[in-house]
Each structure stands twice: as structure tokens, then as C-alpha cells.
Amino acid sequence: MRRTVCGIVAAVGDIDVRLCREILNRIEHRGPDDTGEVHRGDVWLGHQRLSIMDVDGGHQPLAEPGGKSCLVANGEIYNHRQIRAELGPELFRTGSDSEAALHALLVDGPAGLTRLRGMFALAxxxxxxAFLAARDSLGVKPLYWARGNGRTLFASELRAFDPADRPLVESFPPGCCWSPQGGLVRFADAVPPRVRPARRAGKAGQWDEQLLKSVREVIVSAVEARMMSDVGIGVFLSGGLDSAIVTAVAAKYAERNRQPLPTFAVGLADSSDLAAARVVAEHLGTEHHEVVMTPEDAVATLPSAVRAIEHFDLHLVRSAVPNLLLAEYAAKRVRTVLTGEGADELFAGYPSYHVGPLLDPDALQAELVRDVEGLHHLNLQRCDRTTMAYGLEARVPFLDRDVIELALSIPPEHKMIGPGIEEKKLLRDAFSGWLPEEILRRGKLQFGHGSGAKDVLTAALMPTASDGAAGTGALDEEAAFYALWHAEFDGISPERALEWSA
Structure with missing residues (x-):
């Protein structure tokens, strides 16, 4: 069965219950374990559930004891235990983390959203x-809305909406809530204003142990907070620095709690990612799994990858193909995985951060902030969709609020490269001794490159492209991805779409 993490649907205004149920059915893959709905006046709420916390008692819509206030939510509230303690444990009837969001709203109204630490979309x-919809500050969990025809519709994926409504569909802005009475209101920023701009101090490589300790401790805390689960949890281990650090921290936590830690890697048989992930897994003693991708696998998965991520960006699609294969395999063994998303945007890991205008510290800082704020349009969309296509919840510890605040308060000079100073040296030094040196010092490779997917897809789609025409080839390859994306929403066969792009 195709499965994915929870999905929500909501409607306000001129309600058509039949349409609402059709919309909910289109995202059934997001929650195979349970479904629920409530219709009251001019509001309808629907939910597809993947059970991770309080498997037996977390049915949604969640209602307070009187049954008058209800909530549907997608995601995880990591500080739900703290909220229970603050509001009074006697108020709670289930062990579901989403119930913390319900009671925060019951007690404080929309202001209760500021209590929530985690990734969520809720109605x-x-x-x-009175109706309220909201999305977490980074947009880790997806939410779309369409306003028109006498109603406002919300859903977790683009594909949920009717073709007639799709021209009206927009991404619901992260860190915002909306109600018919109050309109759109921002309740949280992706990057807290107080961390901008970074203060100046020294150069890259000139940092003290206290800074390294602070970086290490905030990341350890973020990973450990995301190890909560009543079902299996693992790590997507590409063999790169970021996922290796997450794995190292998770492995220590798992060992202390006497639980296994499955790790999952994917790539062509001779790919650098598989080899590096193997080194990390052996060093940490994880329960390691490999998905050996063939060129035929990659090409066959391409239409499904474009369909899953609902996007045609060149780099997203190249990385989505191996991600989707990995998610399909991992979903048979765990319900939740940790990933390394966000570290490159926080610690300047991409080569593009170290050329041209970004060699100026202020410009680099501004670019990092912009990229973190825009993650919901790109990498987070790919991360959510590829895992959720098979019933996996992906958690992103590097994008914890405390990690973001600390990382973006570090002087940008500390993130710049130079002689003997590689990208993300600060992060590498913070975890010195946690991983083999060959992994700590491994250069940056985008997932699509390290897994081998990029070369396979380029060769398959551009068989006549010469080595000297890489720019043209890339444009043609993205045109093919666009054709597949267009096909998904206009009912054209993938084969015909690829013919059209050629």
C-alpha cells in the first residue's frame, strides 16, 4: 500500500461535503492507519492519520471533553510534554502530541500557537x-489553500484540489495563521529577527572551544528531541557530513536507551554515497541497510518522483529519485526517519556560497537567511513528499528553532572558506572525534551527485548531449522534468510528456 504521514483537509464557507471527502481521499496515501471528519456549520475538517505517537488513542479530529472544539493536525509537537505540564496534565485524555496543540488553542486562542515547538500544519x-488554520514557522509540514467560489479550501498536497480549483491554489505562508474574521496573521518568523545581522568577530578557523561546545550541544539536543516515537525510528544516511552527524548523535541516544538504530543509504553500486555511509555505519555500529540503485531503477522512478514532490526543479528531482527509492524500502522497517536537511543553509555548505558577491560577509549572511526562509519551497518540499509517499515521517533536527538561532548568530566570517579551511569547518570541528576523519573532512556532494542519480538521469534524457554543452543539457533536462510535472496535473501520460519535452 502507498502510504504517507498524516494529511489534513479543511473547508470554510460554502461547504460541499462530497467534494471535501474527495479531496481527503486524494491524500489517503499520507495516512493509511485511520481517517476522520467533522462538519459543523460552515466548517469541515478531515484527517488521514499515520500513527506514530499514542497509536491507539490519537484518532483525529481531536476534540476537547465537551466535543465542541476540534482540531486536525499534521506533524509533531516536540515540546508536548512541557505544554502538558504547563497547562495541567488533567486536561489531557490521550498521549498524542497533537493534543498539546488543541489545549494550547483552547487556553490561549490563536496566541497558543506561540507555545508550539515542532513541525505542523493544523486546522x-x-x-x-470559529475557524483557524496555521503552519509552522519554517513550513516543514506542507499546507496549501485556495480561496474562491464562496469558500476557502485547505489541503496538505497540491494534488488534493479539483482541477477547477488549482488555478487558485497557493502555498499557505509558514509562520502564519488565518481565520475568516482576522485574516492572515504572522505568529512566528523562520529566522528570529534578533539574530540578524550577525555580530562580527574574527575569521574562519579562529573560534574557541566554547563556540564549538555550543554548536555541538544545541544539535545534540535537537536530535534527541526528535527521537521520540512509539514506533520504529531510523536515519537517512547519505554518507555526507550532515546526515553522519545526525546518525552519530542518534546512535549515542539509541545505545543509552538500549534500542536499535536502523540507518538507510541509497546509490549506484559504485557510488561514493554508499561507500561513505558504510564507513559511518560500521564506525557507529548501526543496523545498516543499503538500497543499491540500478540505472533502470532511477529512470523508472523518475515520473513517480516528479509526481511525489509536485515540482520540476532540476536539483530537487535528481535527489528525489534516490530519496523515493530509499523511502519505499525504509517504510517497510520504520515509521520515522531523521535527515540532515538545513545544515548547508545554516553553515554555508554549498559551493555557491563561496563565490562572487557572497564573498562579502554581509551578503553571505543575507543569503543564508533568505535560503532558510525559502526552504519550504524547495528542499523541505522534496523531503516531505518523498518520505510521505510511503508512510514515513521525516524529521529535520538541524532546523530546530534553537539550532537556527545559534547558527545564524555566528559571525558569517566563521563560515567562509580559505586556504586550509573547507566549507562547514566550524561544524566539522564541533564534532571532531564523533566520526572517522575521512567522513569529517569529506567534501560536499549534492545527494543527486553522490548517489549517482544525476549522471544516470542526464544520460537517459540527453543521450546526444555533448560534454561541452552541459548548460544546454541541463536546460533540456529540466524541460523534461517540467513536462512530467505538467502531465501530472493535466492528465497527460508520462511517456507523451517526455516526447513533448523533446
Whole structure:
């Protein structure tokens, strides 16, 4: 069965229950374990559930004891235990982390959203019938909306909407809530304003142990907070620095708690990612799994990858193909995985950060902030969709609020490269001794490159492209990805779409 993490649907205004149920059915893959709905006046809420926390008692819509206030949510509230303690454990009837969001809204109204630490998209109706929708500050969990025809519709994926409504569909802005009475209101920023701009101090490589300790401790804390699960949890281990650090921290946590830690890697048989991941897994003693991808696998998965991520960006699609193969395999063994998303944007890991205008510290800082704020359009969309296509919840510890705040308060000079100073040296030094040196010093490779997917897809789509025409080939390859994306939303066969792009 195709499965994915929870999905939500909501409608306000001129309600057509039949249409709402059709929309919910289109994202059934996001939650194979349970479904639920509530219709009250001019509000309808629907939910598809993947059970991770309180498997038996977390049915949604969640309702307060009187049943008048209800909530549907997608995601995880990592500080739900703290919220329970603050509001009073006697208020809670389940062990579901989403119930913390319900009671925060019951007690504080929309201001209760500021209590929540985690990744979430939610819709809520109070005892008076007032509606509220909200999305986490980074947009880790997806939410789309369409306004028109006398109603406002919300859903977790683009594909959920009727073709007639798709021209109206927009991405719901992260860190915002909306109600018919109050309109769109921002309640949280992806990057707290107080961390901008970074203060100046020294050069790259000139940092003290206290800074390294602070970086290490905040990342350890973020990973450990995301190890909560009533079902299996693992790590996507590409063999790169970021996923290796997450694995190292998770492995220590798992060992202390006497639980196994499955790790999952994917790539062509001779890919550098598989080889590096193997080194990390052997060093840490994880329960390691490899998905050996063939060129035929990659090409066959391409249409499914474009369909899953609902995007045609060149780099996203190249990385989505191996991600989707890995998710399909991992979903048979765990329900949740940790990934290394966000580290490159926080610590200047991409080569593009170290050329041209970005050699100026202020320009680099501004670019990092912009990229973190825009992650929901790109990498986070790919991360969510590829895992959720098979019933996996992906968690992103590097994008914890405390990690973001610390990382972007570090002087940008500390993130710049130079003689003997590689990208992300600060992060590498912070975890010195946690990983083999060959992994700590391994250069940056985008996932599509390291897994081998990029070369395979380029060769398959551009068989006549010469080595000297890489730019043209890349444009043609993205045109093919666009054709597949277009086919998904206009009912054209993938084969015909690829013919059209050629």
C-alpha cells in the first residue's frame, strides 16, 4: 500500500461535503492507519492519520471533553510534554502530541500557537464555530489553500484540489495563521529577527572551544528531541557530513536507551554515497541497510518522483529519485526517519556560497537567511513528499528553532572558506572525534551527485548531449522534468510528456 504521514483537509464557507471527502481521499496515501471528519456549520475538517505517537488513542479530529472544539493536525509537537505540564496534565485524555496543540488553542486562542515547538500544519474550530488554520514557522509540514467560489479550501498536497480549483491554489505562508474574521496573521518568523545581522568577530578557523561546545550541544539536543516515537525510528544516511552527524548523535541516544538504530543509504553500486555511509555505519555500529540503485531503477522512478514532490526543479528531482527509492524500502522497517536537511543553509555548505558577491560577509549572511526562509519551497518540499509517499515521517533536527538561532548568530566570517579551511569547518570541528576523519573532512556532494542519480538521469534524457554543452543539457533536462510535472496535473501520460519535452 502507498502510504504517507498524516494529511489534513479543511473547508470554510460554502461547504460541499462530497467534494471535501474527495479531496481527503486524494491524500489517503499520507495516512493509511485511520481517517476522520467533522462538519459543523460552515466548517469541515478531515484527517488521514499515520500513527506514530499514542497509536491507539490519537484518532483525529481531536476534540476537547465537551466535543465542541476540534482540531486536525499534521506533524509533531516536540515540546508536548512541557505544554502538558504547563497547562495541567488533567486536561489531557490521550498521549498524542497533537493534543498539546488543541489545549494550547483552547487556553490561549490563536496566541497558543506561540507555545508550539515542532513541525505542523493544523486546522481548528472552537466551541463557537470559529475557524483557524496555521503552519509552522519554517513550513516543514506542507499546507496549501485556495480561496474562491464562496469558500476557502485547505489541503496538505497540491494534488488534493479539483482541477477547477488549482488555478487558485497557493502555498499557505509558514509562520502564519488565518481565520475568516482576522485574516492572515504572522505568529512566528523562520529566522528570529534578533539574530540578524550577525555580530562580527574574527575569521574562519579562529573560534574557541566554547563556540564549538555550543554548536555541538544545541544539535545534540535537537536530535534527541526528535527521537521520540512509539514506533520504529531510523536515519537517512547519505554518507555526507550532515546526515553522519545526525546518525552519530542518534546512535549515542539509541545505545543509552538500549534500542536499535536502523540507518538507510541509497546509490549506484559504485557510488561514493554508499561507500561513505558504510564507513559511518560500521564506525557507529548501526543496523545498516543499503538500497543499491540500478540505472533502470532511477529512470523508472523518475515520473513517480516528479509526481511525489509536485515540482520540476532540476536539483530537487535528481535527489528525489534516490530519496523515493530509499523511502519505499525504509517504510517497510520504520515509521520515522531523521535527515540532515538545513545544515548547508545554516553553515554555508554549498559551493555557491563561496563565490562572487557572497564573498562579502554581509551578503553571505543575507543569503543564508533568505535560503532558510525559502526552504519550504524547495528542499523541505522534496523531503516531505518523498518520505510521505510511503508512510514515513521525516524529521529535520538541524532546523530546530534553537539550532537556527545559534547558527545564524555566528559571525558569517566563521563560515567562509580559505586556504586550509573547507566549507562547514566550524561544524566539522564541533564534532571532531564523533566520526572517522575521512567522513569529517569529506567534501560536499549534492545527494543527486553522490548517489549517482544525476549522471544516470542526464544520460537517459540527453543521450546526444555533448560534454561541452552541459548548460544546454541541463536546460533540456529540466524541460523534461517540467513536462512530467505538467502531465501530472493535466492528465497527460508520462511517456507523451517526455516526447513533448523533446
Amino acid at each position: 481548528y474550530i472552537d466551541e463557537k464555530g
